[in-house]
Amino acid sequence: GQNIDQPTEMTATEGAIVQINCTYQTSGFNGLFWYQQHAGEAPTFLSYNVLDGLEEKGRFSSFLSRSKGYSYLLLKELQMKDSASYLCAVSVTGGGNKLTFGTGTQLKVEL
Amino acid sequence: DAGITQSPRHKVTETGTPVTLRCHQTENHRYMYWYRQDPGHGLRLIHYSYGVKDTDKGEVSDGYSVSRSKTEDFLLTLESATSSQTSVYFCAISDLSGSGYEQYFGPGTRLTVT
Numbered sequence: 003g004q005n006i007d008q009p010t011e012m013t014a015t016e017g018a019i020v021q022i023n024c025t026y027q028t029s030g031f032n033g034l035f036w037y038q039q040h041a042g043e044a045p046t047f048l049s050y051n052v053l054d055g056l057e058e059k060g061r062f063s064s065f066l067s068r069s070k071g072y073s074y075l076l077l078k079e080l081q082m083k084d085s086a087s088y089l090c091a092v093s094v095t096g097g098g099n100k101l102t103f104g105t106g107t108q109l110k111v112e113l
Numbered sequence: 114d115a116g117i118t119q120s121p122r123h124k125v126t127e128t129g130t131p132v133t134l135r136c137h138q139t140e141n142h143r144y145m146y147w148y149r150q151d152p153g154h155g156l157r158l159i160h161y162s163y164g165v166k167d168t169d170k171g172e173v174s175d176g177y178s179v180s181r182s183k184t185e186d187f188l189l190t191l192e193s194a195t196s197s198q199t200s201v202y203f204c205a206i207s208d209l210s211g212s213g214y215e216q217y218f219g220p221g222t223r224l225t226v227t
Binding site: 033035043044045046047050052089091093097098099100101102103104105106 | 144146153154155156157158161163169171172203207213214215216217218219220221
């Protein structure tokens with residue numbers, strides 16, 4: 003099976019930068035996804051990494067190191083609306099393109 | 114936003130009754146998934162489908178069945194609801210795109226079993 007770990011909660015200041023880490027243990031790794039989920043809403047897709055390195059998309063960037071089983075999501079110029087849960091998910095080979103999700107990191111952005 | 118709807122959005126039912134949740138997509142995506150989300154557990158896969166009439170079990174499939182008779186519809190049935198099945202249920206769809214097989218989620222169904 004897969005094991006995915008991410009911190010339960012984080013707090014950061016508006017305008018700052020925050021890094022949310024995710025570590026995973028899996029066989030047949032086929033990609034890592036980050037999702038954002040506001041309270042009471044559905045998860046929304048943020049980023050996808052399958053090769054080592056950094057993927058940048060506006061204020062959000064995601065990094066992957068397959069050899070270390072490690073990823074992070076970097077949020078820059080934090081805004082109050084970034085307060086949400088951030089979910090790390092791993093895809094493995096074997097059909098169905100299934101995802102296994104971590105339990106999520108609840109980010110609180112304060113003034 | 115991907116065209117995914119779920120019905121009903123909220124439901125309260127009694128223990129022992131059958132319940133069917135519907136997921137409908139207008140994107141013609143091949144893959145469809147049912148998850149449940151509970152505090153402390155995150156999203157857990159119940160069942161998924163890789164085509165019409167092609168389904169398979171996920172991590173927490175006991176007590177649930179699914180059917181997919183058309184590309185656009187994926188039904189989740191709780192054969193005899195129990196209080197442990199009180200949860201928020203999300204449907205998701207995916208297909209090959211520029212970002213791999215990212216999944217897009219429906220708005221969710223909040224189910225309470227009393």
